[in-house]
Amino acid sequence: MIPPSDFEGAMLKFVRTRAVASLISLVGLLVMVFFLSRLTGDPAALFLPVEASAEMKEQFRELHGLNDPLLVQFSRYVGDVVTGDFGESLRKARPALDVVLEAFTWTLWLAVITMTLVAGAAIVVGSLAAFRAGGFFDRLASVVSLIGASVPDFWIAIVAIVVFSVNLAWLPTSGTGSLLHWILPIAVLFIRPFGIIVQVVRGSMIGALSSAYVKTARAKGVRSGPIIFVHALRNAMLPVVTVLGDQAASLLNGAVIVETIFGFPGVGKLMIDSILQRDFNVVLAAILVTALAIFAMNLLIDLAYALLDPRIRH
């Protein structure tokens, strides 16, 4: 006999192993970022404007300890990162981390709201499509989701601005300030993940609905609603959670195009601006912050797996 299920103990152990695995990846990323900025060329050339003189570069190297042995540089870099010191933003004259966190908060909200809407809508639409696979609603959902998954977002964004902001003048074109400013970015970001996830939900639900345990539920006299949303859905959620995570990660990375078009001050736009302006401290901070966010999200996905499926806990 297997010992009785100790839910909390099993979960705790599960989370611990996953967290350790994430930590290892994070250390790997730290090392990579360090070498990217030190070994791909002369950091002084990277950080300073193109027209900087040789003396300025030497001064820069001296100031930032770039003439020290690599190992010394690395340990100093790790120390800085651990204490949250990414240096100053060259353009904004503020700590780079503050600049990044401010932008990241915007992106985080954008991603959380969008993905919540996507998950809710796609699960309902995909489940209903799967329940009557081949029926009218299923075919309609397939066409809509295919369009959603394939149309490029810059095009939707531009068309949306033309229609809703310019012609109808219902919504502002860009910037932030009111709730109305959120509608277009969210609507545009919604479309692609919605299209993809409807299809994943549908496929996974068709499998679950034809499973033996659904047959049992029907033999028990369970109504269609609970059969779809209680019996089948929870079993069908594992692949859905994976893809949801993927899509959320790409939003957290910064929805570069959409943020740029709508002038939304998120981390994607910040990264593009900082690269163009050679504000390298900000770029490095942004990479690490988004990476941390994605690690955190992977942990959440693993947790969701374990919550959904008791077999994973053991």
Next chain:
Amino acid sequence: MADHLLEVRNLSVEFHTAVGVVKAVRNISYHLDRGETLAILGESGSGKSVSSSAIMNLIDMPPGRISSGEILLDGVDLLTMSAHERRRINGRRVAMIFQDPLSHLNPVYTVGWQIREALTTHGTDAAKAASEALRLLTRVGIPDPENALNKYPHEFSGGQRQRVMIAMALALRPDLLIADEPTTALDVTVQAEVLALLEELQQETGMAILIITHDLGVVAEVADRVVVMEKGVLVETGTVREVYKNPQHPYTKKLISAAPGKGDMHAPAARVEPVLSVHDVRKRYGSFEALKGISFDLMPGETMAVVGESGSGKSTLARILLRLDEPDSGRALWKGRDLFTMSPAELYKLRRDLQMVFQDPTQSLNPRMTVYQLISEAWVIHPDILPRAKWRERVAELLVQVGLGPEHMGRYPHQFSGGQRQRIAIARALALEPQLIICDEAVSALDVSVQAQVIALLDALRKEMGIAFIFIAHDLPVVRDFADHVMVMQKGDVVELGTVRDVFETPRQDYTRALLAAGLDPDPDVQAAHRAARLRRAS
């Protein structure tokens, strides 16, 4: 005739598939009274499960279609009811249990939740459902029922899962329980316990049982009457004894004569130099001792049957002998050389001599290769056996040898029946001219009549070609017909090892006796005697 609990009249069900209309069931009629047990006996493809799915409204329409007939429950036709009314009957008046309880229980909810749902769906309040769930689990004999309520299906053994299914099905005391191959996936001793439980519960509640099975032994053990089906047609019906003692239809006669365990037992030849000598093989997985020191000798052209229930270590032994898994200690001398110390290169040559036939030919044959490719692949790997020019001729020969024909060469596995696929798997094993074939439940998935043919084939190969067999099986009658020696395993240990006659006629160990006693005899009189003896022992 409205006094029957269930009456199926002229039921026809067809399925509209890409290749045309399949008439799954044609004009079948049968009835069932309260407290009675009716068995529907048939092999795969006979349509034996279709009528019960129709009763439960579990046929997907389309592609299914009920083209004629009525299903009367207490005189009321189910087929003219609304979906809502049918749903109210499912679980409350008619309940169902299935062959594979693991896949038929929802893996992500606790068994307590699933039993409570059976009650609350039909209006029982939550508190009552909770106390009932506990009572039901206790009644079906789940140990520590209070904790068991909070466990998930994967935390139970196969027999316990079927008990959970039974608890769930009987939650609302249905008038009719449909049991679709309820014990097929279970060990014999567990099968006996589950069938006994069903009978007890039937006596308590007075319900009728409709049991669908391919196993004459199950029919003899539990059924009052039997309906025999072949290819969607009801060919014979009557009391179990009538049908067994005096079958009318040729198909029924064939089924009964194919039932294993009635022929002469082998008398093994004198023991000579063993071709394989296994000595003290041990294997652990973590703290679990899978093999606790297995030793035996196998003579050329001899069949050693390895029997035991799940978890006894019989499949682990097979994997280790084939070096698919490494033993912790022990020796296995193949013609005097230790299999376990051979280098990969030596082992590679040896693969010719040692072949394996698996349980499920559907999974062990690559679906994208033709029969010719499947069989000749062995010669691609071992090119010295046969020059390429002779491959076609040899494949044709092998196919004839296993009872197929050269015309089958260009076909794919899915174009064959289960029995034919297993023959292909055997032909593939024979292609390398092996001296030992390890069969891991090689006939378990086959229909009885096909099983008999495959066993006859293996036995002919043994005699003609002197191939030795290690025959892993849980089905004792089959073992009785085919084995020279029998090794009984329990929890990684050899409990008993002897000639087939010794083990079957004068078993020395209690465990062997229990295994043999739990086996079901197709003869209802013999089975009745077994049952009487069991009751005497129990009291």
